[in-house]
Amino acid sequence: MTIQTAIDALAPVLGDRLSRSKSDLDAHGQSETHFRVTPPDAVAYPQSTKDVATIVKICADHDCPVIGYGAGTSLEGHALAVQGGLAVDFRDMSAVLEVRAEDMTARVQPGITREALNEELRATGLFFPVDPGANASIGGMVSTRASGTTAVRYGTMRDNVAALEVVMADGRIIRTGTGARKSSAGYDLTALMVGSEGTLGLITEVTLRLHGQPEAVGAATCAFNSIENAVAAVTATIAMGIPMARIEFLDAAAVAAVNAYSNASFPLTPHLMVEFHGTDAGVAEQAERFGEIAAEYGGAAFEWATRAEDRTRLWTMRHHAYWAILATRKGATAIVTDVCVPISALAQAVEETQSDIDASPLSAPILGHVGDGNFHAILMIDPEDEAERKAAQALSAGMAERALRLGGTVTGEHGVGIGKLDYMAAEHGGGWDVMASVKRALDPQNILNPGKVVRMNG
Numbered sequence: 001m002t003i004q005t006a007i008d009a010l011a012p013v014l015g016d017r018l019s020r021s022k023s024d025l026d027a028h029g030q031s032e033t034h035f036r037v038t039p040p041d042a043v044a045y046p047q048s049t050k051d052v053a054t055i056v057k058i059c060a061d062h063d064c065p066v067i068g069y070g071a072g073t074s075l076e077g078h079a080l081a082v083q084g085g086l087a088v089d090f091r092d093m094s095a096v097l098e099v100r101a102e103d104m105t106a107r108v109q110p111g112i113t114r115e116a117l118n119e120e121l122r123a124t125g126l127f128f129p130v131d132p133g134a135n136a137s138i139g140g141m142v143s144t145r146a147s148g149t150t151a152v153r154y155g156t157m158r159d160n161v162a163a164l165e166v167v168m169a170d171g172r173i174i175r176t177g178t179g180a181r182k183s184s185a186g187y188d189l190t191a192l193m194v195g196s197e198g199t200l201g202l203i204t205e206v207t208l209r210l211h212g213q214p215e216a217v218g219a220a221t222c223a224f225n226s227i228e229n230a231v232a233a234v235t236a237t238i239a240m241g242i243p244m245a246r247i248e249f250l251d252a253a254a255v256a257a258v259n260a261y262s263n264a265s266f267p268l269t270p271h272l273m274v275e276f277h278g279t280d281a282g283v284a285e286q287a288e289r290f291g292e293i294a295a296e297y298g299g300a301a302f303e304w305a306t307r308a309e310d311r312t313r314l315w316t317m318r319h320h321a322y323w324a325i326l327a328t329r330k331g332a333t334a335i336v337t338d339v340c341v342p343i344s345a346l347a348q349a350v351e352e353t354q355s356d357i358d359a360s361p362l363s364a365p366i367l368g369h370v371g372d373g374n375f376h377a378i379l380m381i382d383p384e385d386e387a388e389r390k391a392a393q394a395l396s397a398g399m400a401e402r403a404l405r406l407g408g409t410v411t412g413e414h415g416v417g418i419g420k421l422d423y424m425a426a427e428h429g430g431g432w433d434v435m436a437s438v439k440r441a442l443d444p445q446n447i448l449n450p451g452k453v454v455r456m457n458g
Contacts, residue, residue: 001062001064003085005062006062006064007042007086010042010058014044014051018042018043019042019043020041020043024043025039025042025043026039027072028069028072028079028089029080031075032073032336033075033076033334033336034334034381038077038082040084041081043086045092046088047092049205052088053167053173054171056168056170060445063445064085065081065083065085065086065448065450066085066202066448067079067080067087068090068110068198068202068449069089070090070137070139070140071136071140073134073135073140074144074417075415075417076417077452078417078418078452080418082451083451085447090111090139091111094113094116095112096108096112096117096120099121100179101125103179104212105207105208105210106126106207107205107208108206110139110140110203113138114128114130114131114132114135114136115135125213126210126211126212126213127210127211127213129153129211130150130156131149132147132148132413133149133319141157142164142193142194143194143196143197144195144197144415145195147369147374147412148413149246149248150245151371151374152244152372153246153277154245157195160208160209161190161194161208162190162209163175163177163206164190164205165203166193166201167201168201169445169447169448173204174189176193177189192438195415196453197415197449197453198449199439199448199449199452200438200439200443214245214277214278216280217245217275217276217308217311218275218276218283218305219311219314220273220274220290220303220304221271221302221314222271222274222299222301222302223267223270223271223299223301224294224299224300227270227366228351229299230271230272232297233296233299234343235344235347237371238371239343240293242286242289242290243276243286244276244290247273247274247369247370248370248371249271249272249366249367249375250271250273250366251270252268252270253365254324254378255268256268257321257325257328257365258321260327261317261320261324262316262317264317267300267301272299273314273318274290276290321367322334322336322378325378326380329380332380333380333381334380335379335389335393335395335396336376336378336379336414337395338368338374338375338376338413338414339374339399339402339410340374340413341408341409342406343373345373349373350366352402353399354366357377357395362388362392363380364380364395366378373412377395377399397422397423404426404427409427410423410424418451418452421453421455424453432454435454439454440456
């Protein structure tokens, strides 16, 4: 049995929902960052959970790898077919199945994007808050345990997923979790699947926890004369218990790129971008308290945005920062790495990272969701220059080792994929072997997204 025999067996079942065209294969072999193009052997487009179960059963019969595919926005090569096989693209499973406003939950299919979901929810007075920046699919966000700009207030996907429907490696369909707010019944299979990156099952339905749309929203940018002062202001703000909805950091290089890309005019110094949610009075009080803290650390050039269109423009600029940074160097790609440390260690982690970057030959702007200790470095390289690639990999390794030394993690939100595999043993020790044991138990043939999260040798 081979990959090719699996594809041949799928062809009469799926018809024109199975593609082997070069354009489709190449599109599903791309990465948002520096990884080489790695196309699958075919792409399937299921329309139902039953379709997914049939696909997985046939692939299991032929020992064919199966790789779930959402919007393709992940940054660590999660959806690349590194051992060949079938990409299962959930674009045709993108419906909102049910909204239970009184329970503040929604059941959705995995292919719906977060922006499309919030458009559907607009009339209900509810919204889904997790915002990783990219317009990612909900299934992909569950699989990578995504978070992003709003995690400091609303949590990550781990906190906002109540239940799942999952197709297992043998084609069984299971449901995890319930509509209740809590449970103590047995192992938490929902939590196990969230962040498993498609290595334990293919998610075909998600029950999400929703939140009420805030009565008032205020956002602002604030310039600082140094990275140290900007990060110190973040630490002080969190310590004071101010309920920030977003608190984002951009260093001077990132600000310069945003200015050029978005026709903005921020001072060329480190910045914080902040947002507050609540009542009119609550937002005003939070903004005032933050302003006082920022002033203590030299914050200046405050620009407030209370109109929806101004806030949208502000956060669009932030979300486009990666593309803005790439645009500063024609033909560049990037190793985009993130780490997360305890908030008390954030200043040290950022300062040491900046020192390493300054001593390297690379341009590598820093930005991040610093309200929860998470930051990113955009390590720009010429994709054909091996010396630059090695320098970037050394910087990335230094960030990972520093994060572990400071009691943090090698990835706060990007996930493992293939990019962070080399650091898993250092972070988890014997726990990584336990993860591999779980993988073997649930996927003994190792057909579900092989080569990601764990190593199955031996």
